Amino acid sequence: MSNPTTAWFDTLTASVQALGAASREYRMAERAAHNALWNTDPTRLLPVNGAVSVPRRDSVRPHHDALHQLRSLHTEMLQRTKTLYENTAVAYAHGAATALHSVLLGERPHYVELRRRGGCYVRPTGALPDLRPLLNEWAGNSRLATLREQVIEREHARAVVEDFEFFADLAGCVIPEWSRASEQAADLADRAHAYGETAESALYFVLLTGRTPRDPEDGR
Template sequence: MSNPTTAWFNTLTASVQALGAASREYRMAERAAHHALWNTEPTRVFPVAGAVTGPQRNAVRPHHDALRQLRALHTEMHERTKTLYENAAEVYAHGAATALHSVLLGERPEYVELRRRGDSFVQPTAGLPDLRALLGEWAGSGRLATLREQVAERKHARAVVADFEFFEDLAGCVIPEWSHASDQAAGLADSAHAYGETAESALYFVFLTGRTPRDGGDGRR
C-alpha cells in the first residue's frame, strides 16, 4: 500500500519551522561564542606573570600565551557565528513572510524556496512585505508591522556600517553616524528572528482559522 501524500500545508509549515530552528541554533552558538570571548577579556582576566624558559633560554609566559591564543580563537568563532546567525535570522524572516503572504493570497506552496551559496542562503533583495491589510484584525498584526520597520531600519544601518568600514583610516575615529549605525546594526539578527517567529505564528493562525481573503474567511476553497 502506498504512503499517503503529505498535505502541502504540512510541508510548508515544516519549511518555516526548520528555518526557525536553524536560526535558533546559530543564535545559541553566537551567544556561547560571545560568552567565551568575554572570558578572555584582557581588562577582566589578568595573566599570571610567571614565565618558563626553554633550551635556548627563550622566556615564555604560559598563562599570557594561553589567553592570547584562546582570545584569537574565540574572536574568530564569534565573528563566524554572528555572521551565520544574522544570515539565518534574515532568511527565516523572509521565508516565513513569503509563506504567509502566499497563503493569504490563496496560493498553496509546498515549500519555502530559497537560493543557497556556499554555507549560507542568498538574501532576498526585496524587503519584507507589508501584511497588515491581509492579516486584518489578527492580534499580532501590529507587532509584525513594528518588527518589519525595525528590520528595515537595521538593514539600512548595516549598509551604513559597511560603507564606513570600507575606509580603514576611519577605524580609529569616533564618528557619531557610524556609532549610531553600529548600535542599530547590532540588533539586526534578533529583530529578524523575532519577525520570523511572529510571522510563523500568523501562519499557524491562518491555517487553524482558515481566514484567508480568497475563501471568504470560512475556510472554503
C-alpha cells in the same frame, strides 16, 4: 522535491520551523562565543605570571600564552557566529513572511524558497511585505507590523555599514554615518528573528482558522 503523500501545509510549516530552529542554534552559538570571549578578558582575568624556559628563546609564560590563543579563537568564533546568526535570522524573517503572504493570497507553496551562495543565504533585495491589510483579524498584527519596520530600518543600516566598510577600515578614519548605522544595525539578527517567530505564529493562525481564499478545486 515535494512528496505527493504529504500535505503542502505540512511541508511549508516544517520549512519555516527549520529556518527558525537554525536561527536559534546560531543565536545560542553566538551567545556562547560571547561568554567564552568574556572569560578570557585580560581586564577581568589575572594571569599567572609563572614562566618556563624554552630552548632558543628566553622563556614563555604558559597562562598568558593560553589566554592569548584562546582569545584569538573565541574572537574568530564570535565574528563567525554573529555573521551566521544574522544571515539566518534575516532568511527566517523573509522566508516566513513570503510563506505567510503566499498563503494569504490563496497560494499553496510546499516549501520556503531561498537562494544560497558560499554557505550563506542570499539576502533578499526587497523589503518585507506589509501584511496588515490581510491580517486584520489576527491579534498579533500590530506587533508584526512594528517588527517589520524595525527590521527594514536595520537592514537599511546594515547596507550603509557595508557601503562604508572599506573607508571605515582605514587607519584613523572616522565616519559618523558609519558609526550611527553600525549602532542601529547591531541588533538586526534579534529583530529579524523576532519577526520570523511572529510571522510563523501568524502562519499557524491562518492555516488553522482557514482565513485564506478558497481553492477553486475545493468546490467550496
